[in-house]
Structures are given as C-alpha cells and as structure tokens.
Amino acid sequence: MDSQQSPHDLTSASGKAEEVADKSTAIIAYITLVGLIIAFVMNNEKKQPFASFHIRQSLGIVLTGVALGFINIIPFLGWVISLLGILVLIVLWILGLMSAIQGQEKTLPVVGKHFQEWFKSI
Structure with a gap:
C-alpha cells in the first residue's frame, strides 16, 4: 500500500499535462485572428514543436x-x-483544425509545406 508514485509516473503525468497544453495551444491557433495571437504568445515562452507547427499553418491561412x-x-x-x-x-482551415484536434502534424495540402518553410522562425 505504497502511496508514493515512482519518478517514471511523475514524468509521464507532467508529460501528459504538457501534451494537453501543447494540443490546446494548437487548437486555439485556428480560432480567429485573436486565437492565433493568443496561441503565439502562449507558445512564445516555451516553444512547443506541435503548437509551433499549427501556429505556422494557421498564420499561413490568415495571411x-x-x-x-x-x-x-x-x-x-x-x-x-x-x-x-x-x-x-x-476547407484548409477545417483540415488544419481537425489535424490539431486529433494531435497530428499533417501539413495542409499544396501550401502547408510552404507555410512551414516560410514561417520556420516561429
């Protein structure tokens, strides 16, 4: 009846929390221009690769x-x-949003690779 968690359990719990925050930031990026700005600010302090991917996709759609x-x-x-x-x-916006909701890094058809290249500093 040991109530202590192993270090592995704590790591997976904090990793899961980061994954949820990362996914939330990615989803917010697709919700209007204000959402894109909020996601950019949320991701600015600690660059999360998944969120950055979707911020670049969303920025490309907006521009x-x-x-x-x-x-x-x-x-x-x-x-x-x-x-x-x-x-x-x-259609591209729906595809990007669905990709973020599903936790996938799918580039948008035709233009997605260009968005990733053009905005790689984000």
Missing part, C-alpha cells in the same frame, strides 16, 4: 486570406478569384 482580400479589390476577376480562394481557405 493568404489577407492577400485574397486585396485581390478582391479588382473588379470581376478579383471577385471570382477571391471567392474561390476563400472557399479553399475554409
């Missing part, structure tokens, strides 16, 4: 959305490109 906003200024052709681009971004 692509801003670029599409500028393209939307162009009459007709810009509107069509922007509309199609926003629909693609919504």
Whole structure:
C-alpha cells in the first residue's frame, strides 16, 4: 500500500499535462485572428514543436486570406478569384483544425509545406 508514485509516473503525468497544453495551444491557433495571437504568445515562452507547427499553418491561412482580400479589390476577376480562394481557405482551415484536434502534424495540402518553410522562425 505504497502511496508514493515512482519518478517514471511523475514524468509521464507532467508529460501528459504538457501534451494537453501543447494540443490546446494548437487548437486555439485556428480560432480567429485573436486565437492565433493568443496561441503565439502562449507558445512564445516555451516553444512547443506541435503548437509551433499549427501556429505556422494557421498564420499561413490568415495571411493568404489577407492577400485574397486585396485581390478582391479588382473588379470581376478579383471577385471570382477571391471567392474561390476563400472557399479553399475554409476547407484548409477545417483540415488544419481537425489535424490539431486529433494531435497530428499533417501539413495542409499544396501550401502547408510552404507555410512551414516560410514561417520556420516561429
């Protein structure tokens, strides 16, 4: 009836807590621009690889959305490109969020590898 935990149990418990915090930060990154900023600040002190991965993916989605906003200024052709681009971004956002919820580091189709490369300092 030993009530003490072994050091291995404590390590796994703290590791599990860090994993949950890491996953939470990754999920928050996909929830609006404010969520991305909060996740960035949360991850700034102690760089968590999983959270950093998803912050880079989310930042890429947001910046692509801003670029599409500028393209939307162009009459007709810009509107069509922007509309199609926003629909693609919504799909990418859902894929990224689902990947974070499942605890996986799946890059987004087509652009995910570029986001990881461009924002590797985050």
